[in-house]
Structures are given as structure tokens and as C-alpha cells.
Amino acid sequence: MIEVTKDLPRSADGLQMDWLEVPFGPVFPGLPGGLKLTLTLDGDGVTEGQATSLVGMATEGEGSEESQESEGSQESEEMDADTFIEHLASAIPLAPVSYRLLACLAIEQAAGLSDDQATTQARNSALERERIASHLGWLAQSGRQLGFAWLTQRASTLQLKVRDAGRDRIAELEPELRTLGTRLERTPLLKSRLKGIGVLPVDSSDLRGPVARAAEDGGDAWARLWQRLDEIAASLELLKSGEEPELPVLRDIGNASGTGKATVDTPRGEARLSLKLEHGKVKSYKLDTACSHHIDLVPKLVEGQELGDALLAVGSLDLSPWEVIS
Structure with a gap:
């Protein structure tokens, strides 16, 4: 045995074993569909890992030299404004x-x-x-990873009820939503399972959304869980004082030309868009999303972790493969 294993890498526990590269996804319980997670395993420990999107948006057309050098730039055939809006919304189905x-x-x-x-x-x-609705979807996905069938069922059912609901219906659902948070707080061993898992590296940069806000309170999977529950509660309060939800529809722009930029705090963090409009048509655009940055956290989050902890850490980031710009 000594002769057979003498040239193999040495594990943290002193044993020498074959290192195996194992893919998880693009369909794997507890991880979003379309995300491929490749982990190198030393026994049940992770020595390195990488996440890639198999469904993310890609640069279209030839584009200008400047466009090709800028990450997330898109330059293709002109699209009228309404077509462009439908294109972008349908390309990112988790946050249309x-x-x-x-x-x-x-x-x-x-x-x-x-x-x-x-x-x-x-x-x-x-x-x-x-x-x-998005945070409820993440809770349902987390339930699959944790083996909490009740959480998966409850969160997914509430997600479907909320998704297209009006203000009055959401007000009716508020007690159920708050009860879900209370039950999670009282779930035995949940804190001990998530506390200290997926702690963000101290040199993490360009964090956005719940991941960034949770970094101020421990920066682990437990903090990210409670950050999203807090955001559900905050959104409920905003809906009480706001107008009836309406799907965004473009106002009349006529045959306008110009350049514009916008930022929206999506469920996963800030997304930024800049574009060039010519005679009512979108000539080119550049899109920057939170998940394009958060996916780069995966290698440091999984290195040196046990397999189960590594999967929980990645799941806690709530990566949307469709929001990864390649």
C-alpha cells in the first residue's frame, strides 16, 4: 500500500488518496439549474472548485474593438426598444x-x-x-439541500401565490410569510448547520445585494438566510405604502436617439445597464450583473471544506446562471 500511494497528494489528515474531479449540475438538487459546479475531491474534502454558467448571456455579433474588450458588452443587430425589453426580460427568467x-x-x-x-x-x-418571490424560491432550493421537505413545499407554494398577486392578496399572505420566518428561527439545529459555513474571504470585492449586506453581519450562510428574510419583511412594508404592482411598460419614446444608463437593485444585487439608442432602436448595450461577480467567490468558498459544507456555501450565494455574463 505504501508503494502504491507514495506519489499521491497528501490529505489534511495525512492520508494519501486519489484526487477526483467531480461535476455537480447543471441539474443537481439544491443548486440552480444551468449552474455547473466542478469540485476536486480528496476523500470528502474539497481541494478546489469552480462554478460556470451553461445558460448565461453571451456577447452577440462581431461588435466593435472597444465592445469586445469590455466585459458584458453586447453589440448586434439593432432592435426596436420594445423588442429589446422583451429580449432582456426573457433571457433572465429568475428576475424578469x-x-x-x-x-x-x-x-x-x-x-x-x-x-x-x-x-x-x-x-x-x-x-x-x-x-x-425570488427569496422564497431560494428558500425552497435551500430546503432541498438541507433535507427540509416542509420548507421546500411551503416556500414554493408561497412563491407561486405571491408572484402575480396584487396588494390586497399579498396583505392576506403576510401572516403566512411572517410565520415561515418564525418557524425557521425555531427550527432545531438550523443555526448550527449554517453558522460559519461559506464565510466570505476578507478580500472579497464588488459584493452586491443580500450577499453584500449579510457580509456586515458575519458574512456566512446563516447571515445570508436572515438577510433575505429581513428583505421579505421590508418588501412587505413597502408594498403596503406603495401603488398596485404593475409590470414595467416602456413609455412613449417616439423616434428618440441618445445614450442612457440605469441601475436596479434586483433580488440578487445591483444590475447596471448602459445603452445607445438611435431613432428608437437599441444600437448597443452593456450589462453588468451581481452574479457575474459573485460566481468568482466560489473557488475560495469551497477550498478546504467538506463536500456538504461546500455545496451549502455555494447555494447560499443564490447564483442565477442566467445572470452571469460571459
């Missing part, structure tokens, strides 16, 4: 309202339109409704 709103705001700025308070409030209500 957020990206529809982002496109509307950037195009309207390029067209020189000023803010309309009533429209803005209705759009923001739709955004907060999507935030609640």
Missing part, C-alpha cells in the same frame, strides 16, 4: 421584472424622459413583489 424595469429606465433616460411619480411607484411595487 427587474430586468424589464432596468431596460425601461435606461431607454427612457436615453430618450430624455423625466421621471413620472405614479409610474415609478407602480414599477417599484412590482420589483418588491418579485424580490419576495
Whole structure:
């Protein structure tokens, strides 16, 4: 045995074993579909890992030299404004309202339109409704990883109820939503399972959304869970004082030309869009998303962890493969 294993890498426990490269995904319980996680295993320990998206948006067309050198730049055939909005919303199915709103705001700025308070409030209500639904979807996914069938069932059922609900219906669902948070707080061993898992490296940069806000309170999977529960509660309060949620629809821009940019705090963090509008058509655009940065956290989060902890750490980031710009 000594002769057979003498040239193999040495594990943390002193044993010498074969290192195996194992793929998880693009369909794996507890991880979003379309995300491929490749881990190198030393027994049940992870020596290194990498996450890639198999469904993310890619640069289209030839583009200019400047466009090709800029990450996330898109330059292709012109699209009229409404077609572009539908294209962006359908390309990112886990947050279509957020990206529809982002496109509307950037195009309207390029067209020189000023803010309309009533429209803005209705759009923001739709955004907060999507935030609640998105966080519920993440809770359902986490339930699969943790083996909590009750959480998966409850969160996914509430997600479907909230997704297209009006203000009155969401008000009716509020007690159920708050009860879910209370039950999670009282779930035995949940804190001990998540506390200290997926602690962000001290040199992490460009964090956004719940991941960034949770970094101020421990920066682990437990903090990210409670950050999203807090955001559900905050969104419920905003919906009470806001307008009836309305799907963002582009206002009349005529045959306008110009450049515009916008930022929207999506459920996973800030997304930024800049574009060039020519005679009512989107000529080119550049999109920057939170998940394009958060996916780079995976190697440091999984290195040196046990397999189960590594999977929980990646799941706690709530990566959307469709929001990874390649």
C-alpha cells in the first residue's frame, strides 16, 4: 500500500488518496439549474472548485474593438426598444421584472424622459413583489439541500401565490410569510448547520445585494438566510405604502436617439445597464450583473471544506446562471 500511494497528494489528515474531479449540475438538487459546479475531491474534502454558467448571456455579433474588450458588452443587430425589453426580460427568467424595469429606465433616460411619480411607484411595487418571490424560491432550493421537505413545499407554494398577486392578496399572505420566518428561527439545529459555513474571504470585492449586506453581519450562510428574510419583511412594508404592482411598460419614446444608463437593485444585487439608442432602436448595450461577480467567490468558498459544507456555501450565494455574463 505504501508503494502504491507514495506519489499521491497528501490529505489534511495525512492520508494519501486519489484526487477526483467531480461535476455537480447543471441539474443537481439544491443548486440552480444551468449552474455547473466542478469540485476536486480528496476523500470528502474539497481541494478546489469552480462554478460556470451553461445558460448565461453571451456577447452577440462581431461588435466593435472597444465592445469586445469590455466585459458584458453586447453589440448586434439593432432592435426596436420594445423588442429589446422583451429580449432582456426573457433571457433572465429568475428576475424578469427587474430586468424589464432596468431596460425601461435606461431607454427612457436615453430618450430624455423625466421621471413620472405614479409610474415609478407602480414599477417599484412590482420589483418588491418579485424580490419576495425570488427569496422564497431560494428558500425552497435551500430546503432541498438541507433535507427540509416542509420548507421546500411551503416556500414554493408561497412563491407561486405571491408572484402575480396584487396588494390586497399579498396583505392576506403576510401572516403566512411572517410565520415561515418564525418557524425557521425555531427550527432545531438550523443555526448550527449554517453558522460559519461559506464565510466570505476578507478580500472579497464588488459584493452586491443580500450577499453584500449579510457580509456586515458575519458574512456566512446563516447571515445570508436572515438577510433575505429581513428583505421579505421590508418588501412587505413597502408594498403596503406603495401603488398596485404593475409590470414595467416602456413609455412613449417616439423616434428618440441618445445614450442612457440605469441601475436596479434586483433580488440578487445591483444590475447596471448602459445603452445607445438611435431613432428608437437599441444600437448597443452593456450589462453588468451581481452574479457575474459573485460566481468568482466560489473557488475560495469551497477550498478546504467538506463536500456538504461546500455545496451549502455555494447555494447560499443564490447564483442565477442566467445572470452571469460571459
